[in-house]
Amino acid sequence: MSSTVALPAHNTSSASRDILHSLLRVGLLPLLLLIVVVGTSLMSPYFLGWLNVLNILRMASFLAIIACGQALVIIAGGFDLSVGAVVALSSVVTAKVMAALSTALGGPELLVAVLGVLAGLGSGFAIGLFNGLCVSRLKVSGFVVTLGTMSATAGIGLLLTNGIPVYGMPNSFVKAIGRSQVLGFPIAIYIGLAIVMVIAFVQRRTLFGRYVYAIGGNQEAAVVSGVSIRRHLVGTYVLSGVLAALVGILLTALVGSGQATLGGDTMMLQSIAAAVIGGVSLRGGIGRVEVVAVAALFLTILSNALNLLHVDSRLQPIFLGLIMVVAVALDEFSRRRMSSV
Numbered sequence: 554m555s556s557t558v559a560l561p562a563h564n565t566s567s568a569s570r571d572i573l574h575s576l577l578r579v580g581l582l583p584l585l586l587l588i589v590v591v592g593t594s595l596m597s598p599y600f601l602g603w604l605n606v607l608n609i610l611r612m613a614s615f616l617a618i619i620a621c622g623q624a625l626v627i628i629a630g631g632f633d634l635s636v637g638a639v640v641a642l643s644s645v646v647t648a649k650v651m652a653a654l655s656t657a658l659g660g661p662e663l664l665v666a667v668l669g670v671l672a673g674l675g676s677g678f679a680i681g682l683f684n685g686l687c688v689s690r691l692k693v694s695g696f697v698v699t700l701g702t703m704s705a706t707a708g709i710g711l712l713l714t715n716g717i718p719v720y721g722m723p724n725s726f727v728k729a730i731g732r733s734q735v736l737g738f739p740i741a742i743y744i745g746l747a748i749v750m751v752i753a754f755v756q757r758r759t760l761f762g763r764y765v766y767a768i769g770g771n772q773e774a775a776v777v778s779g780v781s782i783r784r785h786l787v788g789t790y791v792l793s794g795v796l797a798a799l800v801g802i803l804l805t806a807l808v809g810s811g812q813a814t815l816g817g818d819t820m821m822l823q824s825i826a827a828a829v830i831g832g833v834s835l836r837g838g839i840g841r842v843e844v845v846a847v848a849a850l851f852l853t854i855l856s857n858a859l860n861l862l863h864v865d866s867r868l869q870p871i872f873l874g875l876i877m878v879v880a881v882a883l884d885e886f887s888r889r890r891m892s893s894v
Contacts, residue, residue, distance in 0.1 A: 582830065582844070586851045593858035600861055607739060611807075613853035614745025617846040619800045619820060620827035621752050622793030624845045627828050629789045630769040630837035631688060631695030636797040636824055638706035639677050640816025643801030645710045645719060647673030648811020652721030662723035669722070673802045674795055680706055681794020685787030695790075703821070710813035719811035731806030741803050748796065749846045756842060765789060769837025826873055827852055829880040852876075 593600045619636050626633045651669035658665065680702055687698040733740055756762035764785045767775040776782060797816070804815050831848035833840030852873070859869050 582847060582851060586847070586854065589851070589854055589858055593854070593861065597858075597861040600858065605857070605861075609850075609853055609857050611739045611741050612857075613846075613850040614739075614741045615800050615803060616820070616823055616827060616853055617745050617849040618748050618803075619797050620824040620831070620845050620849050621748060621842045622789075622796035623824040624828040624831070624833045624840050624842055625752070625765060625789045626695070626793050627825075627833050627835065628769045628837055628840045629765045629786055630772065631786070631789065632699060632825075633684065633790060633793045633797075634696065634699040634821055635680060635684065635703040635706055636793060637816035637818055637821035638703045638710070639680050639794055639797035640801040640804065640820055641710045641813050642680070642706050643673040643676050643798035644805040644811045644815045645713050645813050646676045646811075647802050647805050648719035648722055649713060651723060651726065652719060655721055655723060662725045666723050666726040669726070670802055673805075674798050677794040677796070677798025677801070678791060679794075681791035682787065684794065685790030688790065689783040689786040707813070707817075714811070714813045716813060720809070722805075722809070722811075727806050727809050729806075730803065731809065741807070744799075744803065745846075748799075749842055752842045761785065761788065766838055769834075769839075771838070822873065822877075823849075823852055826877050826880070829877060835881065 590600075599605055619640070623633055623636060647669045650672040651665050654665040654668055655662075684695070684698055684702055687693045688695045730740055735743065756765075764775065764780045765788075767778065767780055768782055768785055772782060800820075801815060805811050808815075827849040828840065828845050829835060830851065831840065831842075831845035833845060855872065855876075856869065859872065
């Protein structure tokens with residue numbers, strides 16, 4: 554189809570409803586972020602320490618990257634429950650490939666690192682492609698498909714490692730990606746910012762971004778307008794898988810080993826929470842990744858604050874669950890308000 558294919562027109566009324574929806578969804582986020590920062594800084598002298606700030610920004614970058622991929626899938630009307638397992642699998646694959654090549658080739662370290670990173674990204678690409686094809690061609694629910702791949706992917710990671718961390722990666726990879734800093738900030742922060750900026754550009758300025766919104770907003774109308782539903786659905790799941798794999802590689806460099814326990818259910822739940830709190834509608838068609846990145850920062854700061862205040866780790870998931878419930882309730886409330894506009 555030509556790139557000039559027309560999408561369903563949005564009149565002034567629908568545009569106003571979209572703006573109202575976004576304001577209702579994210580209007581409290583900056584205020585909540587400010588409250589948590591000020592409150593924690595008053596209660597803990599360590600919160601605003603430079604090392605703690607760097608740790609928050611680094612972990613927020615990891616969550617923002619994976620949440621951006623999750624957001625694209627949800628905007629298109631799906632779910633990706635496999636992202637946490639993909640983080641773990643990519644960590645294992647990257648470390649094993651690097652360790653094997655280091656033993657076989659003895660160097661050069663740069664080539665070993667590049668091939669290991671490509672292998673890790675390839676594992677995320679493969680899982681994302683499988684998810685996307687099942688959803689787009691077999692018409693299976695994204696929730697069901699990714700629930701299955703989550704279990705299978707986690708099992709593969711454990712099978713490859715027997716639950717034992719994988720070492721033997723080049724020191725240059727660990728130092729350059731996991732430990733080095735530029736202008737006082739870890740490399741992961743710059744990578745996270747770059748990913749958010751690129752996806753924000755894709756959402757605003759490319760046909761792919763427009764079509765993802767169209768598919769999530771009204772799939773039947775998108776079909777009538779000539780949008781390739783299958784191709785774009787597959788694209789969102791592939792991006793989600795690759796971004797999750799990237800996070801796995803970054804975490805592997807940070808901890809210095811490949812581990813089948815990285816990511817897991819926690820990162821999957823946090824990525825969905827960041828997307829929903831960041832204004833992405835669970836019914837699809839609405840959401841901006843830059844706001845999702847702010848939500849990822851909020852969740853990271855909240856988690857860090859709970860740790861500094863010595864809140865029992867068993868209680869911390871309760872806070873995340875309550876926040877998600879409130880966000881979903883706000884989603885429904887905003888939709889009811891839109892219908893009355």
